[in-house]
Amino acid sequence: xxxxxxxxxxxxxxxxxxxxxxxxxxxxxxxxxxxxxxxxxxxxxxxxxxxxxxxxxxxxxxxxxxxxxxxxxxxxxxxxxxxxxxxxxxxxxxxxxxxxxxxxxxxxxxxxxxxxxxxxxxxxxxxxxxxxxxxxxxxxxxxxxxxxxxxxxxxxxxxxxxxxxxxxxxxxxxxxxxxxxxxxxxxxxxxxxxxxxxxxxxxxxxxxxxxxxxxxxxxxxxxxxxxxxxxxxxxxxxxxxxxxxxxxxxxxxxxxxxxxxxxxxxxxxxxxxxxxxxxxxxxxxxxxxxxxxxxxxxxxxxxxxxxxxxxxxxxxxxxxxxxxxxxxxxxx
Amino acid sequence: xxxxxxxxxxxxxxxxxxxxxxxxxxxxxxxxxxxxxxxxxxxxxxxxxxxxxxxxxxxxxxxxxxxxxxxxxxxxxxxxxxxxxxxxxxxxxxxxxxxxxxxxxxxxxxxxxxxxxxxxxxxxxxxxxxxxxxxxxxxxxxxxxxxxxxxxxxxxxxxxxxxxxxxxxxxxxxxxxxxxxxxxxxxxxxxxxxxxxxxxxxxxxxxxxxxxxxxxxxxxxxxxxxxxxxxxxxxxxxxxxxxxxxxxxxxxxxxxxxxxxxxxxxxxxxxxxxxxxxxxxxxxxxxxxxxxxxxxxxxxxxxxxxxxxxxxxxxxxxxxx
Numbered sequence: 001x002x003x004x005x006x007x008x009x010x011x012x013x014x015x016x017x018x019x020x021x022x023x024x025x026x027x028x029x030x031x032x033x034x035x036x037x038x039x040x041x042x043x044x045x046x047x048x049x050x051x052x053x054x055x056x057x058x059x060x061x062x063x064x065x066x067x068x069x070x071x072x073x074x075x076x077x078x079x080x081x082x083x084x085x086x087x088x089x090x091x092x093x094x095x096x097x098x099x100x101x102x103x104x105x106x107x108x109x110x111x112x113x114x115x116x117x118x119x120x121x122x123x124x125x126x127x128x129x130x131x132x133x134x135x136x137x138x139x140x141x142x143x144x145x146x147x148x149x150x151x152x153x154x155x156x157x158x159x160x161x162x163x164x165x166x167x168x169x170x171x172x173x174x175x176x177x178x179x180x181x182x183x184x185x186x187x188x189x190x191x192x193x194x195x196x197x198x199x200x201x202x203x204x205x206x207x208x209x210x211x212x213x214x215x216x217x218x219x220x221x222x223x224x225x226x227x228x229x230x231x232x233x234x235x236x237x238x239x240x241x242x243x244x245x246x247x248x249x250x251x252x253x254x255x256x257x258x259x260x261x262x263x264x265x266x267x268x269x270x271x272x273x274x275x276x277x278x279x280x281x282x283x284x285x286x287x288x289x290x291x292x293x294x295x296x297x298x299x300x301x302x303x304x305x306x307x308x309x310x311x312x313x314x315x316x317x318x319x320x321x322x323x324x325x326x327x328x329x330x331x332x
Numbered sequence: 333x334x335x336x337x338x339x340x341x342x343x344x345x346x347x348x349x350x351x352x353x354x355x356x357x358x359x360x361x362x363x364x365x366x367x368x369x370x371x372x373x374x375x376x377x378x379x380x381x382x383x384x385x386x387x388x389x390x391x392x393x394x395x396x397x398x399x400x401x402x403x404x405x406x407x408x409x410x411x412x413x414x415x416x417x418x419x420x421x422x423x424x425x426x427x428x429x430x431x432x433x434x435x436x437x438x439x440x441x442x443x444x445x446x447x448x449x450x451x452x453x454x455x456x457x458x459x460x461x462x463x464x465x466x467x468x469x470x471x472x473x474x475x476x477x478x479x480x481x482x483x484x485x486x487x488x489x490x491x492x493x494x495x496x497x498x499x500x501x502x503x504x505x506x507x508x509x510x511x512x513x514x515x516x517x518x519x520x521x522x523x524x525x526x527x528x529x530x531x532x533x534x535x536x537x538x539x540x541x542x543x544x545x546x547x548x549x550x551x552x553x554x555x556x557x558x559x560x561x562x563x564x565x566x567x568x569x570x571x572x573x574x575x576x577x578x579x580x581x582x583x584x585x586x587x588x589x590x591x592x593x594x595x596x597x598x599x600x601x602x603x604x605x606x607x608x609x610x611x612x613x614x615x616x617x618x619x620x621x622x623x624x625x626x627x628x629x630x631x632x633x634x635x636x637x638x639x640x641x642x643x644x645x646x647x648x649x650x651x652x653x
Contacts, residue, residue: 042519142607156608186381186546188605191590195604213520216592243596257524259553261591264576273528274553277521280489 003030004207005054005092005175010067012046012053019285023049025231026067031175031224036201036208038222038239040215040254044281046231047211051179054209055094056084071175090120093168097180099160103152109136109163110148116170135166139196158189165196172204179211194220215258219243227251230292231284233311237318245330247320249297253277255331291323299324334408335369336508336540337393337426342366342402344385344392348613361612362388364564366402367639370508373538377551379587380561383609386544389561390510393542394428395419406508424454427501431513433493437485443496444481447471450504470499475529491522498529508540515550527554548591552576560584563612563620566639570646580648583621619651627652 012024024046031037039047052058053065056076069076072091076084088094096102104112110132117128129148136144139162152160161181168176178197182190194217201208210221218225218239225242227235227250235248246252256275264270279296282288291297294304303323311321322328343366345359362385370376378386391397393404395411404412411422427450430436437446447467448457457463468478474495485493494514501509511530515523531554533539545551551558552572559569560583568581579585586603605624610616616623622632631651639649 042521158608186609187548187590188381188586189608190592191602191604194592214592215520215594219594219596220592240596243594254520255594257521258594259527259549260594261549261552261588262576263549263552264573270554270556270572272553273531274524276525276528278525280491280522 002032004033004071005031005209006068006070007050007054008068008070010050010053010069011065012049012058013064013066014062015064016062016285021284022231023284024053025284027228027231027233029226029233029236031207031209033174033207034201034205035224036210036222037224037226038210038212038218039226039228040212040218041228042213042254042281044230044284045228046284047213047228048179050228051094051177051209051211054175054177055088055092056081057094086120089116089167089173090171091173092175092177093171093173095161095164095168095176095178095181097183099157099164099184100152102164103160105152107151108148109150109152109155113148113163113167113170116167120171131170132166135170136163138200139163139166140192141166157185158192161185161189161193162196165193165200169200169204169206173206175209176201176206177209177211180213181210182217183212183214190217197221215243215254227254230282230288232292232321233319234293234321235319236311237315237320241315241318243331245315245318247314247318247325247328248293248322249299249324249328250277250293252328252331253296253298291321299327333372334405336372336407337370337542338403338405338408339369339389339393340367340403340405342389342392342404343400344388344397345400358613361564361615363392363399364615366561366564366566368559368566368569370540370542372507373534373540374556375534375541375543375554377543377545377555377558378561379545379548379551379558381546381587381609383563383612384561385564385612386546386561387512390428390512390542390544394423394426394510396428420454424450424504425507426510427504427506427508428510428512429494429497429501429514431516433490433497433517434485436497437493439485441485442481443467443471443483443485446485446496447500447503450500454504456504466503467499470503473502473533474499475525489522491518491525494518494522494526495529498526498533502533502537502539506539508542510542510544512544513546514543516545516547523550530554548588560587563609563615565620565649566647567621567650568648569639570643570648574643574646578646580642580646580653581621581650582625582627582652586624586626619649 008028010027014021041047113132114128117123117131133144141147182193222239225239229250235251277296290305291309294300309321309323311319314320314325344363345361348358380386392399406422444467448463451457476495515526555572557571558575559566562583568584586605589603618634619632619637622628637649637651639647642648642653
C-alpha cells in the first residue's frame with residue numbers, strides 16, 4: 001500500500017550552550033491511511049520531538065531539521081510557515097498531552113472549536129458554530145450548546161481532551177498525531193477517550209500516529225509499532241511481532257519492566273522482581289560510538305561498544321537495530 | 333496483636349470559605365469516614381482515580397493536614413491529638429515518600445545533610461564520623477554509590493532522587509512508610525527499579541508500606557491488601573488475590589477492566605463508565621457511585637450501602653452483594 005506519510009532520515013538537532021542535542025537522529029517510518037502507528041519509548045527518546053517535527057511546530061532555530069517528511073506529494077521540511085498553516089488542523093492535526101493547558105483559557109470552547117471551520121473551510125462564524133456543536137456531540141459531550149459558551153477551566157480533564165480531539169478532527173484530517181493523549185487522564189477516562197479515537201478513525205479513516213510510553217495503550221490501539229531509543233529507531237514491526245517476538249533487548253526490557261494486571265493469579269509473584277533496565281538514558285549531546293543501548297544492555301558484547309548496529313530486516317516486515325537480533329527468540 | 337496503624341472513621345472536610353463574613357458554607361468532603369488498618373511488615377495499597385481522596389488520607393495519617401474527626405492509632409496508641417514530643421516520637425516511625433522527588437528535597441542541601449537531617453532531628457546521631465557512616469550505609473542500602481554523599485539533589489536523575497527520598501524515610505528507623513504515588517512520575521524502566529527496591533526493603537527490614545497509587549498493575553504486583561476509594565469512601569477492601577481475581581464492587585470491576593493490557597489477543601470484556609467523577613462538594617445521594625454504575629437500581633439512589641464483609645476479610649459496599 002502507498003504510504004500516506006513517509007518520514008525519511010529525519011533529524012532534529014538543537015543547538016544549546018553545552019553542545020548539539022541530537023533529539024532525533026535519522027528516523028524513518030511510513031504510515032498508511034486508516035492505520036495506527038505507535039511510537040514508543042521512555043522520556044527523552046525523541047518521540048515528542050518527532051511529532052512536533054512532523055507538524056513543524058519546533059522553533060527553528062534553535063531546532064535544526066533535516067531529512068524528508070513526504071506527504072501528499074510534498075516535502076513538509078521545505079514548506080514555509082504559510083503553507084504549513086494551510087495543512088495544520090486541516091490535513092494533519094495534533095492532540096497534545098496536557099488537555100488543560102493546550103486550550104486557550106481566554107476563549108470559549110465554542111470559539112476555539114469554530115476556528116478550524118472558519119480558517120480552513122471558509123465558513124462564517126454562525127455556520128462554523130453550528131458545525132462546532134455537531135462536533136461536540138460527536139465526541140460525546142452532553143449539553144453541547146451549553147458547553148460551547150463555557151471556558152476550558154469549567155471542564156474536566158477528560159472533557160477538555162474530548163474538545164481537543166473535536167478540534168483536531170474538525171476538518172477530517174488525513175493524519176492525526178496524538179502525543180500521549182491519555183497520559184494525564186484517569187484509567188476510566190482513558191478508556192473512554194481511546195474508545196472515542198477508535199470510533200472516529202473507523203468513521204473518517206484517518207491515519208493515527210500515536211506517541212506513548214504505555215505499552216497497554218499500544219496493544220489496544222496500534223497495528224504497527226516503532227520503538228525509539230536515544231533519538232533513533234531501534235525496532236519497527238507489527239504490534240503482534242513486538243509483543244510476541246521482540247528482536248531488540250530494549251523492547252524486551254520495556255516489556256519485562258511493566259507488571260501486568262493478573263499477576264496475583266500466582267501467589268508466588270508477590271515480591272518477585274521486575275526486570276530492570278539498569279542505568280538511565282544516555283546523554284544525547286556526546287556523539288554515540290557503538291550502540292546507544294550498549295551501556296544498559298544485558299546482552300552486550302564487545303562489538304556493540306565499537307560498531308553502531310544498522311537497522312536490518314530480521315523477519316518479514318520486522319526491522320531491528322541489534323547485532324544479536326538473530327539470537328533472540330520469542331518472549332515467554 | 334495490635335495493628336501497626338489503625339484508622340477509624342477518618343473524616344477530612346476542606347471548608348470552602350467565601351461570601352459575606354468569610355463563612356464556610358460548604359465543604360469538599362475529601363475523606364468521609366474511612367476505617368482500615370495496616371499490619372507490621374505488610375503493604376496496604378489505596379487505589380482510586382484522581383480526586384477520590386487517597387492523597388488526603390495519607391496526609392491526614394501523617395497529620396500534615398489535621399483530620400476533621402476520627403481516630404488514628406499507631407502501635408495501639410492514639411495520636412490524633414498528640415502534640416510536641418509525643419507526636420515527634422510517632423513521626424520518627426511514620427515516614428513518607430512523595431511523588432515528586434524534585435520538589436521534596438532542599439536543592440541547597442548536599443545528600444549527606446539531606447539524609448542526616450532526620451537523624452539530627454530525632455537525636456539519633458553520634459559523632460560526625462558515625463553519622464556519615466550511617467548515611468553511607470543508607471545510600472548503599474537503596475542502591476546509590478557511597479560517593480553520592482557530597483553531591484546535590486540536582487545532580488541525580490528522577491529515579492535516583494526517589495532512592496534518596498526512600499533513604500531519608502528509612503534513616504530514623506521508620507516502621508511505616510507512606511508512599512504517595514511514589515513511582516508514578518518515573519519512566520517504565522526506572523519504575524521497575526524502585527518497585528523492586530521497595531519490595532526488597534520490605535523483605536529485608538520488615539518495613540510496612542501504605543502505597544497510594546492509581547496504577548493498578550503495580551499495586552497488584554507488590555501489595556498484600558488493597559482498599560479501593562471512590563469519592564472519599566472505601567468501596568472495597570480485600571486481599572490482593574481476592575480483589576484482583578474476584579472483585580465484588582462494580583466500581584472496582586470497571587476500574588480493572590479499564591486498564592489496557594500490554595499484551596495482544598486478550599480482548600477483555602470492558603465496562604466503560606459514563607461521565608466523570610461527581611463533585612465531592614455535593615456527592616450523590618445514596619451510593620456515591622450510582623450516577624456512573626451500570627448496575628444501579630432504585631435503592632442505590634436513596635440508601636447508602638455500608639462497607640460490610642462479603643467473605644472472609646473481603647469487604648464491599650454495594651447493595652448487590
